[in-house]
Amino acid sequence: MAELIIDVSDLLREVGKELEIKMSKEFSPLNLGTREVKFAKLVDLNLTLENVDSGVLAQGTVEGTLILQCNRCLKEFACPMKVKIEEIFCHPSKSQELEESETFPIMDERVDLAPVIEQAFLLVIPMKVLCNPKCKGLCPICGKNLNEGMCDCPKQEIDSRFLILKKLLKK
Ligand SMILES: [Zn+2]
Numbered sequence: 001m002a003e004l005i006i007d008v009s010d011l012l013r014e015v016g017k018e019l020e021i022k023m024s025k026e027f028s029p030l031n032l033g034t035r036e037v038k039f040a041k042l043v044d045l046n047l048t049l050e051n052v053d054s055g056v057l058a059q060g061t062v063e064g065t066l067i068l069q070c071n072r073c074l075k076e077f078a079c080p081m082k083v084k085i086e087e088i089f090c091h092p093s094k095s096q097e098l099e100e101s102e103t104f105p106i107m108d109e110r111v112d113l114a115p116v117i118e119q120a121f122l123l124v125i126p127m128k129v130l131c132n133p134k135c136k137g138l139c140p141i142c143g144k145n146l147n148e149g150m151c152d153c154p155k156q157e158i159d160s161r162f163l164i165l166k167k168l169l170k171k
Pocket residue numbers: 070071072073074075130131132135136137
């Protein structure tokens with residue numbers, strides 16, 4: 001997992017202090033367990049870190065273009081996504097008090113934004129995606145991507161097979 005370490009030592013000196021994070025970063029592919037999802041280009045960060053006493057609050061948006069695979073035609077396509085970030089980084093001692101809510105740690109006056117951003121993208125990746133709502137999918141007979149043109153397979157193939165079966169059953 002890639003890291004995106006931000007030094008918050010200055011921020012920690014004063015409650016209410018803010019730090020703007022505007023940058024474009026390269027991210028490694030997201031791990032979805034059974035598959036990986038790559039980013040097509042750099043991820044744009046537009047975040048504000050704020051010292052909220054109990055920790056450092058990270059808020060803002062992150063924009064990235066993910067390479068997803070169409071569920072119908074299996075083609076890969078670029079899908080731009082904008083996700084909201086709202087997470088708190090806590091000092092290890094304070095995060096223990098907040099047992100229930102999952103927080104990210106402040107370590108040596110530094111925070112790692114990478115896991116926060118990766119988690120935010122993972123939450124918005126749909127299980128099933130289409131390259132286009134009108135995607136025609138693949139021909140069930142030859143496997144051709146029908147978005148790229150029709151194939152020569154007879155359209156009634158399945159019906160005629162069914163008719164043969166019917167004839168056989170009658171005998
Ligand atoms: Zn498709």
